[in-house]
Amino acid sequence: MTNTMILSWVTFLYFGAFVFYLFCLVFRKEFWGKGAFYTVIGGLVAHTVGLLLRWQESYALGIGHAPLSNFYESLIFFAWAVVVLYVIVEWRIKNRSLGVFVLPVAFLLMAFASLAPNISDRIQPLVPALQSNWLTSHVVTCFMGYAAFTVAFAIGIMYFLRNIPLFGFIPEGDILDELLYQNTVLGFVFLTLGIMTGSVWAHYAWGSYWSWDPKETWSLITWLIYAVMLHARYVRGWKGKRMAVLAIIGFAAVLFTYLGVNYLPGLHSYLQS
Amino acid sequence: MTKQKNPFRSFFTSVYLTITLLVFTVVLSIIGTFIPQQDAARGFAQGMPPGLASFLQTMQVFDLFHSVWFFLLMLLLSLNLIVCSLNRWPLTWKQFRGAPSSGEEGLFRGLSPERIFLCDEDVGTMTGRIEGFLGRKYRKIGKTQEKEDAVIICGEKGRYSRFAVYVVHMSVQLLILGALMGAFWGWEGYVNIGEGEKADAIDLKGGKGTKALPFTIRCDKFMVSFYENGAPKTYRSDLTFLKDGKTIYQGPLLVNHPVSLEGVQVYQASYGSSPDGRASLAISRGGQEGKIIKVGPGESFSLPGKEGTVQIVRLEENLMQMGPAVKILVRSGQGEVSFWIFLHIDKIREMNPGVTEQVPMFNPALFKPYLFVLKGIEERYYTGLQVSRDPGAPLVAAAAVLMMVGLIGTFFSSHRRIWIKIQPAGEKTRISVAARTNKHPVVLEREVRQLTEQIKISLEKGST
Numbered sequence: 152m153t154n155t156m157i158l159s160w161v162t163f164l165y166f167g168a169f170v171f172y173l174f175c176l177v178f179r180k181e182f183w184g185k186g187a188f189y190t191v192i193g194g195l196v197a198h199t200v201g202l203l204l205r206w207q208e209s210y211a212l213g214i215g216h217a218p219l220s221n222f223y224e225s226l227i228f229f230a231w232a233v234v235v236l237y238v239i240v241e242w243r244i245k246n247r248s249l250g251v252f253v254l255p256v257a258f259l260l261m262a263f264a265s266l267a268p269n270i271s272d273r274i275q276p277l278v279p280a281l282q283s284n285w286l287t288s289h290v291v292t293c294f295m296g297y298a299a300f301t302v303a304f305a306i307g308i309m310y311f312l313r314n315i316p317l318f319g320f321i322p323e324g325d326i327l328d329e330l331l332y333q334n335t336v337l338g339f340v341f342l343t344l345g346i347m348t349g350s351v352w353a354h355y356a357w358g359s360y361w362s363w364d365p366k367e368t369w370s371l372i373t374w375l376i377y378a379v380m381l382h383a384r385y386v387r388g389w390k391g392k393r394m395a396v397l398a399i400i401g402f403a404a405v406l407f408t409y410l411g412v413n414y415l416p417g418l419h420s421y422l423q424s
Numbered sequence: 425m426t427k428q429k430n431p432f433r434s435f436f437t438s439v440y441l442t443i444t445l446l447v448f449t450v451v452l453s454i455i456g457t458f459i460p461q462q463d464a465a466r467g468f469a470q471g472m473p474p475g476l477a478s479f480l481q482t483m484q485v486f487d488l489f490h491s492v493w494f495f496l497l498m499l500l501l502s503l504n505l506i507v508c509s510l511n512r513w514p515l516t517w518k519q520f521r522g523a524p525s526s527g528e529e530g531l532f533r534g535l536s537p538e539r540i541f542l543c544d545e546d547v548g549t550m551t552g553r554i555e556g557f558l559g560r561k562y563r564k565i566g567k568t569q570e571k572e573d574a575v576i577i578c579g580e581k582g583r584y585s586r587f588a589v590y591v592v593h594m595s596v597q598l599l600i601l602g603a604l605m606g607a608f609w610g611w612e613g614y615v616n617i618g619e620g621e622k623a624d625a626i627d628l629k630g631g632k633g634t635k636a637l638p639f640t641i642r643c644d645k646f647m648v649s650f651y652e653n654g655a656p657k658t659y660r661s662d663l664t665f666l667k668d669g670k671t672i673y674q675g676p677l678l679v680n681h682p683v684s685l686e687g688v689q690v691y692q693a694s695y696g697s698s699p700d701g702r703a704s705l706a707i708s709r710g711g712q713e714g715k716i717i718k719v720g721p722g723e724s725f726s727l728p729g730k731e732g733t734v735q736i737v738r739l740e741e742n743l744m745q746m747g748p749a750v751k752i753l754v755r756s757g758q759g760e761v762s763f764w765i766f767l768h769i770d771k772i773r774e775m776n777p778g779v780t781e782q783v784p785m786f787n788p789a790l791f792k793p794y795l796f797v798l799k800g801i802e803e804r805y806y807t808g809l810q811v812s813r814d815p816g817a818p819l820v821a822a823a824a825v826l827m828m829v830g831l832i833g834t835f836f837s838s839h840r841r842i843w844i845k846i847q848p849a850g851e852k853t854r855i856s857v858a859a860r861t862n863k864h865p866v867v868l869e870r871e872v873r874q875l876t877e878q879i880k881i882s883l884e885k886g887s888t
Binding site: 214275276278279280282283329336339340343344347350351354355356357358359360361363365368369371372375376378379382383385386387412415 | 439442443446447449450453454456457458461489603612651653655656657658659678679680681682689691692693810811812814817820821824827828831832835863866
């Protein structure tokens with residue numbers, strides 16, 4: 152299948168971009184920065200082509216559906232959303248230091264999808280419960296949310312590293328604080344939409360908009376953690392280090408919602424593919 | 425005037441209470457995902473000392489999300505939200521109603537240097553020009569004459585966004601209310617209906633007994649198709665809903681496409697095949713092919729030569745990994761004899777030569793002079809329906825819409841107010857730009873920068 156081949160090459164492009172970002176910061180030469188940015192753009196274009204091809208190939212197999220239906224496809228889309236968001240942020244703040252922290256995440260997601268032995272990269276047909284237009288809107292909104300939280304997490308990490316002389320390239324605290332807040336808000340809005348579209352879908356497919364399934368419960372936990380974070384900022388004026396800590400805690404909850412719940416006893420077994 | 429502090433009110437207006445309640449909800453939810461809940465809890469509790477299990481049962485740990493603790497948390501959160509909203513409302517209302525022109529004292533004091541600049545045009549020209557700029561992006565443009573020939577032009581945007589946060593909190597209230605309504609007056613259960621059969625009651629979830637439905641459901645037909653890998657592709661039931669013997673609705677039911685009738689939702693949840701299918705038996709007498717008869721378990725028929733009767737005793741879809749088989753009992757003048765008839769008898773003989781001689785029970789020609797051949801077993805499917813009623817669902821849906829509107833208003837809009845003071849400064853004219861917002865100072869900063877840039881560019885153009 153062409154798409155999996157393209158997507159495994161994208162993994163290396165993201166790794167290359169990460170190395171170039173490192174060079175850019177170490178040698179302080181714009182040459183490497185430009186190189187890194189163009190590599191990311193090249194990777195993103197190939198990534199998008201890979202996703203579209205996969206979509207088309209699924210139709211050629213007669214089981215056409217958007218490439219958002221199993222674990223492999225979710226990892227690939229997660230990485231795609233992270234990179235899209237990163238490109239927007241770099242373009243807006245005109246600072247490349249975030250790339251050193253975000254690109255490794257995209258690279259790891261792609262590498263995990265391509266290399267983990269128990270993740271099937273085959274295009275699988277959809278069981279009846281997944282045959283719904285809500286699948287696409289639910290997965291897209293959730294992973295856009297996860298991607299924004301991932302970027303916020305990377306900024307939170309940067310916040311703690313910026314006082315170490317080695318990481319002198321990190322922008323000043325106020326810029327990080329604002330960026331962290333903006334990404335958290337974006338993530339929160341998308342997560343809210345993701346939970347809502349999931350509820351509507353559950354209402355049609357499972358007969359109940361909410362059934363306290365571990366995944367649902369953990370998405371609520373994640374939502375509440377970010378709600379606390381936003382209240383702390385709005386009402387108590389929390390900034391800087393405290394927000395960075397909360398962004399890291401929130402991201403841990405995101406990871407648990409995405410991956411951890413698979414190890415918990417759950418009722419919705421037909422979600423496990 | 426001294427205001428008496430109401431302890432009830434001050435307790436419920438504290439943000440620490442909100443954050444504590446949210447943290448408690450998080451902790452309780454985490455526990456709820458690590459300890460099996462409801463039906464899953466039964467097996468889990470059996471592995472514990474009975475004392476501990478019954479203690480946890482009493483503490484409602486096995487159904488945390490419907491426990492008193494959870495209701496209490498939601499109730500407190502609700503109260504906290506209401507009191508906070510009421511407490512802040514008068515100030516918000518005042519700010520909302522406030523005249524656009526009124527800024528606080530010292531509005532123009534301590535402005536950063538890039539917000540003050542001089543120009544050659546006179547006050548009148550600049551007033552007209554700035555009014556034009558401001559009018560393009562802002563609303564409620566006002567002009568006030570100040571002392572010493574100074575003019576202040578003001579404009580604002582996003583006044584209604586002050587209500588956005590109330591909309592979000594109202595939506596949370598509505599959500600909690602809808603969820604409570606669902607918990608108290610809603611129900612959820614399952615029923616399996618075989619093809620051609622009817623049901624007028626369901627088994628409630630969590631072993632809470634049965635519930636009579638306001639109508640009868642008849643399953644007319646069930647169909648399922650599979651992918652090549654064996655996973656189900658589609659399945660559907662053709663259902664008829666009857667009330668007092670009359671059809672009130674007839675149509676197919678598919679996964680993801682529930683049927684809603686009299687406030688009750690019916691979902692295609694699962695399916696299965698019932699063990700009471702029908703067997704097609706070909707009977708030959710003395711090598712002479714006979715007719716094929718279809719019989720179900722328990723049914724009997726007479727042998728063509730009137731030697732006796734045959735009854736189907738058992739019908740297995742897969743007997744001892746050897747495929748479908750029926751066990752028949754032949755009653756005749758010689759007594760009773762019973763044996764198995766396999767669908768794949770030829771293959772079984774091939775794999776185990778002489779098996780029908782060694783095991784007479786497996787010999788389809790045991791009752792002479794007859795030979796029974798199983799032509800097939802018709803599977804009879806049953807459809808698994810989930811039936812539920814949730815009077816709170818419309819409220820929850822409304823809450824979701826409200827919440828989205830509120831969140832967008834809260835995060836992406838703010839009440840931005842701009843004042844531009846134009847005053848004579850010797851030969852020149854001094855322009856000062858002041859601005860206030862209720863949130864998102866970075867956004868305001870950007871807008872003010874754009875506006876001042878615009879004014880400065882117009883000055884350069886005007887002077888050349």
